[in-house]
Amino acid sequence: MSFLAALVRAYEQLGETAPPHGYANERISFEIVLRSDGSPAGPPIDRRVATDKKIRSSLMLVPQSIKRTSGIASNFLWDKSSYALGISAITEKRSDIEHAAFVKLHRSALKDTLDEGLQAFHNFVCRWHVEDFFLFGWPLEMVDQNVVFSWLGDREKQICIHDRTEAQAIWRRLSLERAGKRAVCLVTGKREPFARLHPSIKGVQGAQPSGASLVSFNLDASCSYGHEQGDNAPISEFATYAYAYSLNKLLETDSRRQIQIGGLAILYWAEAKNAAVRAKSESLFNTLVTEHEWTSDSDDLLKEIDAINYQSSELIKPEGRFKFCIFVLSPNSSRLSVRFFLEDNFETIFLRYCRHIREMQVGPTLKEVVSIKRLLVEIAAHKDASNIPTKLAGEWLQSIFLDERYPLTLLTTIIRRIRAEKEINTTRIGIIKSILIRNFGIDLGVELKLDIFDLGYIFGRLFAVYEYAQIASSDGRAKNTIFDSYFAAASSAPAKIFPLLHQKALHRLDKLRSVRPSTAVFLQSKIAYLSNMSINTYALPLDIKNQALFIIGYFYQKDEFF
Amino acid sequence: MAFGVRLLVSGEFACFTRPEMKVERVSYDVMTPSAARGVLEAIYWTPAVRWQISAIHILKPIRFQSIRRNEVAHKISSRAIRHAMRIRSIESLVLDPSVDRQQRASLVLVDVSYIIDAFITTSALSNVEFQISKHLAIFRRRARKGQCFHQPYLGMREFPARFTLIEKDEFAPRSIPDSEDLGIMLYDVDHDNGRQSVWFHAKLVHGIVHIPGSCWP
Numbered sequence: 001m002s003f004l005a006a007l008v009r010a011y012e013q014l015g016e017t018a019p020p021h022g023y024a025n026e027r028i029s030f031e032i033v034l035r036s037d038g039s040p041a042g043p044p045i046d047r048r049v050a051t052d053k054k055i056r057s058s059l060m061l062v063p064q065s066i067k068r069t070s071g072i073a074s075n076f077l078w079d080k081s082s083y084a085l086g087i088s089a090i091t092e093k094r095s096d097i098e099h100a101a102f103v104k105l106h107r108s109a110l111k112d113t114l115d116e117g118l119q120a121f122h123n124f125v126c127r128w129h130v131e132d133f134f135l136f137g138w139p140l141e142m143v144d145q146n147v148v149f150s151w152l153g154d155r156e157k158q159i160c161i162h163d164r165t166e167a168q169a170i171w172r173r174l175s176l177e178r179a180g181k182r183a184v185c186l187v188t189g190k191r192e193p194f195a196r197l198h199p200s201i202k203g204v205q206g207a208q209p210s211g212a213s214l215v216s217f218n219l220d221a222s223c224s225y226g227h228e229q230g231d232n233a234p235i236s237e238f239a240t241y242a243y244a245y246s247l248n249k250l251l252e253t254d255s256r257r258q259i260q261i262g263g264l265a266i267l268y269w270a271e272a273k274n275a276a277v278r279a280k281s282e283s284l285f286n287t288l289v290t291e292h293e294w295t296s297d298s299d300d301l302l303k304e305i306d307a308i309n310y311q312s313s314e315l316i317k318p319e320g321r322f323k324f325c326i327f328v329l330s331p332n333s334s335r336l337s338v339r340f341f342l343e344d345n346f347e348t349i350f351l352r353y354c355r356h357i358r359e360m361q362v363g364p365t366l367k368e369v370v371s372i373k374r375l376l377v378e379i380a381a382h383k384d385a386s387n388i389p390t391k392l393a394g395e396w397l398q399s400i401f402l403d404e405r406y407p408l409t410l411l412t413t414i415i416r417r418i419r420a421e422k423e424i425n426t427t428r429i430g431i432i433k434s435i436l437i438r439n440f441g442i443d444l445g446v447e448l449k450l451d452i453f454d455l456g457y458i459f460g461r462l463f464a465v466y467e468y469a470q471i472a473s474s475d476g477r478a479k480n481t482i483f484d485s486y487f488a489a490a491s492s493a494p495a496k497i498f499p500l501l502h503q504k505a506l507h508r509l510d511k512l513r514s515v516r517p518s519t520a521v522f523l524q525s526k527i528a529y530l531s532n533m534s535i536n537t538y539a540l541p542l543d544i545k546n547q548a549l550f551i552i553g554y555f556y557q558k559d560e561f562f
Numbered sequence: 563m564a565f566g567v568r569l570l571v572s573g574e575f576a577c578f579t580r581p582e583m584k585v586e587r588v589s590y591d592v593m594t595p596s597a598a599r600g601v602l603e604a605i606y607w608t609p610a611v612r613w614q615i616s617a618i619h620i621l622k623p624i625r626f627q628s629i630r631r632n633e634v635a636h637k638i639s640s641r642a643i644r645h646a647m648r649i650r651s652i653e654s655l656v657l658d659p660s661v662d663r664q665q666r667a668s669l670v671l672v673d674v675s676y677i678i679d680a681f682i683t684t685s686a687l688s689n690v691e692f693q694i695s696k697h698l699a700i701f702r703r704r705a706r707k708g709q710c711f712h713q714p715y716l717g718m719r720e721f722p723a724r725f726t727l728i729e730k731d732e733f734a735p736r737s738i739p740d741s742e743d744l745g746i747m748l749y750d751v752d753h754d755n756g757r758q759s760v761w762f763h764a765k766l767v768h769g770i771v772h773i774p775g776s777c778w779p
Contacts, residue, residue, distance in 0.1 A: 002745035004582065184761055186582065189746050215582045219635040219664070222584035225757040233581035234759070330667065337586030337667040339628050394628060404625070 003341040004187045004215075004235070004243050006325050010250075010269055011242035013278075021241055022175050024064045027057040028078070029145035031160065033152055036116060038123025041152045044138060062148060063162055063171045064241070067197045074102040076109070076171055077121065077162040078148045086130040089143045099130070109174060115166035117151035124149070175237075185236035187243075194234035199244040203251030205260045207331035214247065214329075214336045215240075250327075256286045262376050262388030264339060265329045266397070270346065272322035281324060281346055288353065289372040324349050326401055328394060339394040342401055352403045359437045360430035364446050370427050372397070378427050379413050381420070389413070406435045408544070415547055419488040429555050432548050440545055448556040455534060456546025459494050460553025462530040463487075466505045468561050469523050472516065473508035491550040493541040494534075502531070565681050565694065566616065567701060568728040570735070571601055572675035575627075576716035576723075577668060581748060581759060587668035589717065591624050591742075592766065595773050596750040597717050598678045601725065604714040606701040612683050618771045619677035619737040627672045634662045674716060677734055702727055737769025744771070 030044040048055050063076045072094075074083050079102060082088035086099030103125045110122040150160045161167055176193075183194050200211025217223055217232050224232055250257050250267045258267045268285050270278045324346040328339040342349070357369060373385075376396075380387035395407040414431050418424055436442045442452075448461075467481050482490075482501060490497045505527060513520040542550060571593075578590040578597050595615040602613045638657050646655050682697050704710070705727035714723040728734050747764040751757055764771050 005745045183758065186746050186748075186759070186761055189761065189763065216585055219585060221633065221635050221637055223637075224581075224584070225751065227757070232584060235582060332586060332665070332667065335586050337628075338583065338588045338669050339667075340626055340669065341588075391628070391630070398626075402625075 002187070003325075003327055003338065003343075004239065006271070006327075006341075006343055007243035007246040008187055008239050009271060010246040010325075013271065013273075014249075021238060022064050022171065023061050024245070025059040026062050026065060026078070026146060028060040028062070028148050029057040030142050030147045032147055032149050033155070034120045034124050034149055034161075035152050036120045036123070038120055038125075038127045040124075040136060043136070044142060044147070046139075047148075057145065060148060060160075062160075064175075067199055072098055072101045074098070074105045076105065076174060077160075077167060078146065080146050081143050084147050084149075085128065085133055085142075087133050087143055096130075103128075109170055113166065113170070115164060116153060117161050117164050118166055118170075120151050121149060121161050183234035185234060185239055187235055187239040190236065192236035192238065195237050195240040198235075198240055201244060201247050201251065201336060203248060203253070204265045204329060204331045204336060206263060207336065208334050212331055212334050212336045214243075214338075216335055218334075257282055259290045259373060261373055261385055262380070262393040263330060263390030264394055264397075265331070265336075266372075267327040267329070268325065270322060270324050271343075277322060281322075284350075285324070287371070288369070321345055321347065328397060330390060330394070340398045340402075349401055352401055355403070356400045356434060359434035361446055362426045362430050362433065370430070374427065375431070378425075378431065379410065379417060381417070405439045408435075408439065411435045411439075411544060411548055415491075415544075415551065418551060419491070422484055422487065424551065424555060429552065432551055436545070436548055436552070442545075442549075444552060448560050452549070452553075453533060454546060454549050455540075456491075456542050456549030457553035458530055458534045459490070459498070459542070459546075460550035460555075461557040462498070462527065462534065463490055463501070463550070464554045464557035464561070465523060465526050465530065466501045467558070469505045469508045469512065469527075472519055472523070473512040475515075491542070491547050491554075495540065502527075565698070567602075567678075567680055567698060567705075568734060569602065569605075569678045569680070569705060570621075570675070570726045570728055571598075571678060571714070571716070571723045572621075573716045573721055573723045575670050575672060575721040576674045576718075577670040577721060578717040586666055587670070589626070589669060589671050590747055591671075591744055592620055592747075592764070592771055593618050593674075593676050593678075593716070594748050594750075595762075596748060598676075598680065599750065601678065601714040601716075601723055602680055602701075604712050605710045605725065606697070606704050607711070608697075610684050611697050613680055614683055614775070615678060615680045615773045616775075617679040617773060619679070619734070620740075620766070620769050620771070621675040621677065621735050621737055622673055623738055623740075625672045626669050628667055628669050630665060630667045632659070632663050633666050634659050635664045636662055670721075671716075675735075677728065677737075739768055740766060741768055742766045749773070 028047050031047050032044045033041045035041045047060070048057050050056075062078045065075055066073045078084070080088075082090075082095035083098045083102040086095050088095040106122065106125045110118050113119060113122065148160045148162065151164075154161075154164075162171070182191050184191050185194060198213055198215045201207075201214055202209075202211040204212055215233065215235065217228070222232070247267075249255060250269060251265065252258075257269050258265060260266070266289065268282065268289070270281045272278045272281070322345070323343055326340075326342040326349070328341070329336045330339050331337075360370070376388050376393050377383050377385055379389065379392065379396075392407060392409055392413060396410055398404065399406045411432065414428055418428060433444050436444055442454075444452075449457075463482070467483055470481050482504070486497050486501065490501065505523075509520050509524055512523070576589065576593070577587060578592075578594045579587045580590055595618070598615045598618060599613045607613075634657060636657060638655055642655060646652050682694050682701075684694060684697075705725065708725075710725075713719075714725055715721055716723045742765075744764040744766055746761050749760045749762040752760050762774055
């Protein structure tokens with residue numbers, strides 16, 4: 001279960017599309033063009049793009065950002081305006097220290113360079129004063145944004161100073177110097193310089209916006225044997241960069257390989273050499289997890305499930321076996337905690353989900369597949385996604401994908417939701433069914449079963465008959481039936497309620513007898529039959545299993561009537 | 563095995579923490595050799611004894627569970643302790659969990675059972691005449707009686723381990739049939755050389771992880 005190794009493999013799978021080691025995409029707003037003497041050549045170029053009425057900074061490939069939490073550390077040949085220009089909208093005085101660090105880094109790195117572009121930059125850092133910003137009349141929108149630099153002589157090539165060959169060489173040298181001691185990496189097994197600090201992972205909702213750490217040693221209590229920071233667990237610079245890149249890429253909003261719901265970030269990816277297979281399996285899984293409305297993707301999913309069930313899908317051919325990873329994280333302020341990680345054959349995972357779907361099936365035919373998102377929303381109060389209980393959601397997902405017994409808390413939560421909201425829908429019935437089948441081993445079919453004699457089931461059916469009697473005797477005009485008034489009490493402790501319901505039902509049957517005598521007789525015989533099976537047992541409150549069966553029995557009996 | 567022992571260890575929870583996930587703990591899938599060594603040393607150890615683990619058998623399916631606990635963020639530093647020793651007063655040694663509280667989640671193993679296959683080699687401090695077989699005999703006697711210096715634990719002290727000696731001719735329980743590549747795992751911490759961690763590539767073969775004889779670089 002080495003998720004770091006799996007993430008590193010995901011990065012390697014990307015091949016050429018991944019940025020080279022040492023560079024990363026960052027959001028850049030402005031580009032400053034410099035003349036050879038270091039003075040700016042005209043106003044800065046606005047690098048932002050307008051998308052959907054919002055102006056957003058564009059992504060550019062720049063030397064990898066240095067991790068800074070509360071310390072001062074400058075980036076190479078780019079940074080935010082407080083470092084690069086010494087100006088910041090925040091009134092604390094740190095921008096002068098930050099700019100000094102920026103200047104110091106570049107003066108020492110570039111002092112002997114013969115490259116013209118870098119000489120221009122060197123001159124710039126030597127000459128720049130904060131007041132020049134206002135002298136030149138540069139736009140105030142630049143403040144606290146990221147800026148890059150380019151040399152006037154490169155205008156035709158449209159590259160920035162950090163793209164120049166010499167700059168890349170210097171950056172490589174700087175990275176190696178910054179590299180720590182060598183140790184055996186616990187991900188790759190090779191003896192390489194290891195990372196002291198680990199990069200931030202951005203994009204997890206609920207974590208702090210500047211990014212959270214998956215691997216961190218920022219607490220005294222987590223350092224052992226006198227080691228500090230990365231010494232505690234040496235991971236090579238390459239592996240660190242690779243796993244952080246993969247994670248950040250997965251967490252991008254449009255990656256279609258993640259869903260963040262209920263305090264959980266669920267990431268999933270395929271490990272297959274064939275890119276088409278990768279794409280297909282990931283998009284299939286995406287539909288499984290995120291679809292809220294019935295779309296054509298869901299139709300595809302259904303077809304795929306059928307195909308897999310009949311062993312005809314190409315995704316589960318024995319020769320083309322590939323692994324699929326599911327990684328579930330949870331934010332905890334500045335850290336990310338792992339809820340679970342699963343790495344198994346795609347076939348195994350998908351079949352487990354198919355088992356779950358089969359157990360949840362309510363009607364004779366599988367008409368729709370409920371996505372994970374909709375499932376989780378059912379256990380939240382008022383069907384509001386922000387109310388999803390995180391721990392329960394995580395455990396439920398784990399039990400689905402690891403083929404374990406469902407958490408029993410799930411059953412109590414669903415029953416509580418039904419009682420509180422007075423709503424029973426097929427999804428909730430499906431959930432209850434799946435728990436009863438898997439945890440309690442009860443064989444529940446997809447329709448009313450006449451051979452189940454568990455008390456809860458019988459009482460549920462009886463309740464449905466009483467309700468039907470009420471509806472029939474009022475010619476369908478009753479708006480609030482006994483379901484609305486008595487359901488919660490009836491399903492937990494029938495002893496108190498059923499005698500009352502029985503009396504009411506008898507009155508209604510009397511009323512009905514004059515209008516529809518055959519229905520009255522039919523209902524009366526049904527009541528007698530069911531009551532017989534539950535006689536002498538009124539006194540006990542129902543346990544959780546029987547409370548669940550009550551709901552199922554009620555649902556199917558009612559279904560039979562209508 | 564004349565020169566080895568087999569010990570059956572089990573517990574309700576276990577957490578063999580991955581070194582890179584120290585804060586929000588994540589356990590390894592199986593027992594690490596260093597944890598196994600810890601269990602054996604809790605039962606019997608003298609400076610002459612050096613335990614070597616040869617194999618770990620996994621008897622129950624690997625199951626994880628996420629639990630959330632309150633933990634502390636700081637430690638009492640060794641400097642503070644030395645100072646307290648010097649002034650002969652422990653008044654200043656305070657770590658108040660109610661103030662230093664942090665909620666952290668841990669991914670732990672549930673319902674574990676292992677058989678540890680191990681043998682003894684003697685360290686440099688040994689008395690040559692005191693044979694290895696004598697050490698083993700002492701261990702076996704203590705393990706049969708349930709004697710230990712402190713309660714053996716499965717990775718963390720809050721997860722105690724129950725132990726039973728498996729006698730020489732006794733039939734040992736079967737391991738799970740799974741085979742898996744577990745990636746690189748912690749072998750142990752090299753206390754002689756700056757406390758660096760030492761790693762090995764762990765492979766689960768039919769429920770048994772064979773530990774290489776020596777991973778020291």
